[in-house]
Amino acid sequence: DAGITQSPRHKVTETGTPVTLRCHQTENHRYMYWYRQDPGHGLRLIHYSYGVKDTDKGEVSDGYSVSRSKTEDFLLTLESATSSQTSVYFCAISSQGTPYEQYFGPGTRLTVT
Amino acid sequence: SQKIEQNSEALNIQEGKTATLTCNYTNYSPAYLQWYRQDPGRGPVFLLLIRENEKEKRKERLKVTFDTTLKQSLFHITASQPADSATYLCALLNNAGNMLTFGGGTRLMVKP
Numbered sequence: 001d002a003g004i005t006q007s008p009r010h011k012v013t014e015t016g017t018p019v020t021l022r023c024h025q026t027e028n029h030r031y032m033y034w035y036r037q038d039p040g041h042g043l044r045l046i047h048y049s050y051g052v053k054d055t056d057k058g059e060v061s062d063g064y065s066v067s068r069s070k071t072e073d074f075l076l077t078l079e080s081a082t083s084s085q086t087s088v089y090f091c092a093i094s095s096q097g098t099p100y101e102q103y104f105g106p107g108t109r110l111t112v113t
Numbered sequence: 114s115q116k117i118e119q120n121s122e123a124l125n126i127q128e129g130k131t132a133t134l135t136c137n138y139t140n141y142s143p144a145y146l147q148w149y150r151q152d153p154g155r156g157p158v159f160l161l162l163i164r165e166n167e168k169e170k171r172k173e174r175l176k177v178t179f180d181t182t183l184k185q186s187l188f189h190i191t192a193s194q195p196a197d198s199a200t201y202l203c204a205l206l207n208n209a210g211n212m213l214t215f216g217g218g219t220r221l222m223v224k225p
Contacts, residue, residue, distance in 0.1 A: 004156075042117075043157070043202070043215040058212055090156050098213060099145035099206040104156030 004105035023091030136203035143205035
C-alpha cells in the first residue's frame with residue numbers, strides 16, 4: 001500500500017460523537033486525499049491537501065473537516081457522526097497531484113450506530 | 114448531469130480470453146482518464162493513465178483506449194488469468210481540473 005497506513009482500520013461509534021481518522025505516509029508526497037466509498041456511489045472525494053496547512057473541499061465535504069500539520073499526516077474529523085457517514089474511508093497520496101496517479105491506503109471501515 | 118457509467122454487472126470470462134471493460138461518461142471533457150484495480154477489502158491500485166490526445170496506451174497485458182468523440186474508454190486484459198479477478202474502476206479528471214471522479218467499477222471474474 002505504497003507506504004500509507006490508516007488508523008483505526010475498523011471503528012464503531014455512536015451517533016453524535018466526534019471521530020478522527022488518521023492517514024500516515026512515509027513517501028513524502030505533497031498531495032493527500034480523503035475519499036469515502038459506498039455501494040452505488042463509488043469513490044467520492046471528501047477533502048484534499050496540497051501541502052502542510054493547505055486543504056480544500058471535495059465533492060462531499062459537509063460534516064467533515066481535515067487538518068494537515070505535517071507532511072506525513074492527514075487527519076479527517078467527523079464533527080458529530082451520523083448514520084449516513086457509515087462508510088469505508090480511503091486515504092490516498094500523490095507526488096504530482098491531480099490528475100496524476102494516486103496511491104491508496106488500506107481503508108478504514110466506520111460504522112455509526 | 115455529469116455521469117460516469119461502468120457496467121455494474123460482473124463480467125465472467127474464461128482464462129486465456131481477452132476481457133474488455135467499458136467506461137462511458139457524459140457531460141465531462143476529461144483531459145485525463147485513469148484505471149484502477151481494487152481487490153475486496155483493499156484500496157484501489159493505480160494501473161494506467163491516458164491523456165486525451167493519446168488514443169491507446171499499453172502496459173504488459175493491459176491496453177486502454179480513449180475515444181473523446183464517443184466519450185468512452187475501453188480497458189482490455191489479454192490472456193486473462195484468475196489472478197486478474199477484481200473490480201476495475203475508471204476515473205476522470207473533472208471539468209474544473211481539480212479532482213478525479215470515479216466510476217462505480219466493474220467486477221471481473223476469470224474462471225480457470
